[in-house]
Amino acid sequence: MSKKHYLLAAFLVMSATPSLAQQWQQLGTYDESTYYFINPKTFSIGKDGTVSTWTKREFNVDVAKTVKESIPPEKIKGKKTHVYYEEYDCAGQKKRILTGMTYDNEAxxxxxxxxxxxxxxxxxxxxxIFDGVCRKANAGK
Incomplete structure (x- = not known):
């Protein structure tokens, strides 16, 4: 299976399967229509202190529809979705993307x-996002 197909399958399973979709935990919102999440099932702190986790960003969310239909945070979809497996160095104030994908939900x-x-x-x-991930890591110590 190619990397592209693996990522697509992982994204579809993580976002479409009800039991797995609910594993997204909302960290917060940015501006009025961007929501960001982590998947706590993938959250880990390495021996060197770096934090690894899947993250998701939903851009251009229809907030009025979300509120009107009482859509739960884990089911929020924007016009664009970015899903990354990232590593954070909280002490060094830096991060890197290990793998991931961007998805245009309209196209x-x-x-x-x-x-x-x-x-x-x-x-x-x-x-x-960095602050939310590092805050969660510090709470787990």
């Missing part, structure tokens, strides 16, 4: 996300 297109090197945490959405 039904998918793009692989390649592995990145260690990157500083930018201000904004990524800083919010």
């Amino acid at each position: 039904a297109t998918m793009k692989d996300q390649e592995k990145t090197g260690w990157l500083p945490i930018p201000v904004g959405l990524e800083k919010n």
Whole structure:
């Protein structure tokens, strides 16, 4: 199975299967229509202190529909979805993407996300996700 097919299968299972979709835990929102999540079943802290977990970002969520239909956080879908397996260095204030994909829910297109090197945490959405992941890691110590 190619990497692309593996990622697509993993994403579909994690987002479509009710019992697995509920494993997404909302960390917060950014601006008015972006929601971000982690999958706590994949959350781990390495011996070196780095934190690894699957993360999900839902962009351009129809907030009015979400509220009106009382859609639970784990079932929220935006116009675009980014799902990454990431590693965070909380002490060093950096992160890297190990694998993942981006999905355009309107056009039904998918793009692989390649592995990145260690990157500083930018201000904004990524800083919010970083803070949430590191806060969860510190709470687990």
